């Protein structure tokens with residue numbers, strides 16, 4: 139499955155946040171035989187639609203979609219020089235599908251900042267600089283060979299052009315993601331073989347003081363630092379406290395700081411989106427479940443997530459939108475109201491589709 143690597147300078151609250159994340163680990167609860175690695179947190183993506191489906195179908199359990207977060211320790215200035223920790227750090231990032239930077243905004247005299255001052259802007263620059271330098275090194279290694287090859291293999295010229303363009307962006311101190319060279323784009327495809335770090339989607343978690351959670355001016359300012367990447371604002375210590383409470387107590391604590399859901403729930407949602415994922419739903423007496431697919435997946439591809447045989451033998455998908463199902467109250471009533479659609483193999487799945495697949499075995 140796809141993973142999000144958590145990075146950040148020392149003492150910004152990564153461990154505090156990661157520990158709170160693993161308290162919400164859904165693997166342990168739902169998949170008792172899964173191996174759980176110490177630096178991986180499998181986090182459920184909260185989905186109130188599952189509660190509603192479980193109610194309608196009398197489901198014995200609810201299984202949300204999940205996002206995997208990996209705690210990548212050890213960014214330091216000079217990581218891109220690739221010595222010791224630096225090498226391991228870069229290898230770990232290379233294996234991640236998205237990069238989540240934790241940025242310190244909270245003020246606390248008892249917690250030392252590595253650079254001596256609280257400055258989200260310069261922290262972001264410090265981390266991005268290491269990633270940018272690592273990409274420039276990669277490019278400098280392969281470019282001369284590519285240029286040589288392109289003199290004979292004319293089809294390599296587009297690639298050379300893309301690599302030179304990427305080099306120019308990086309030399310301006312910008313990540314390729316912020317310049318719009320994102321995975322899935324044509325330009326990124328030309329760079330694919332280089333496994334560059336900064337084409338990965340980025341998201342930013344600002345670990346803020348509690349009063350900043352509701353400070354819209356402050357948040358707008360931080361958002362502008364990281365756009366087009368998403369910004370999430372949370373207080374890691376508060377998240378750690380929330381993870382220890384039952385639902386009712388947690389809601390009370392959240393309301394006392396002007397919030398409606400835990401920051402980690404927002405992080406799970408945003409992370410899931412950043413990875414280019416979406417869900418569809420199935421429901422029955424055994425379970426109500428959100429299944430993970432890539433955005434743009436077709437009905438047979440979606441069926442394949444449940445079982446490869448479902449994809450191979452795919453005939454049709456009976457699709458009811460979640461809203462229609464809730465409004466009519468049951469599959470039978472949705473059918474008689476003409477709200478159940480039979481979709482074929484070219485159907486592109488939509489968020490909120492409740493599905494039953496028909497297939498040959």
Ligand code: GDP
Pocket residue numbers: 146147148149150151152153154155244245246249345346347373374375376
């Ligand atoms: P890491 O090095 O990035 O993993 O940071 P830690 O999670 O170990 O946190 C470093 C220190 O900052 C610890 O003493 C935490 O208790 C403290 N800390 C973490 N988050 C917050 C926060 O939101 N507010 C305050 N005041 N302290 C925090």
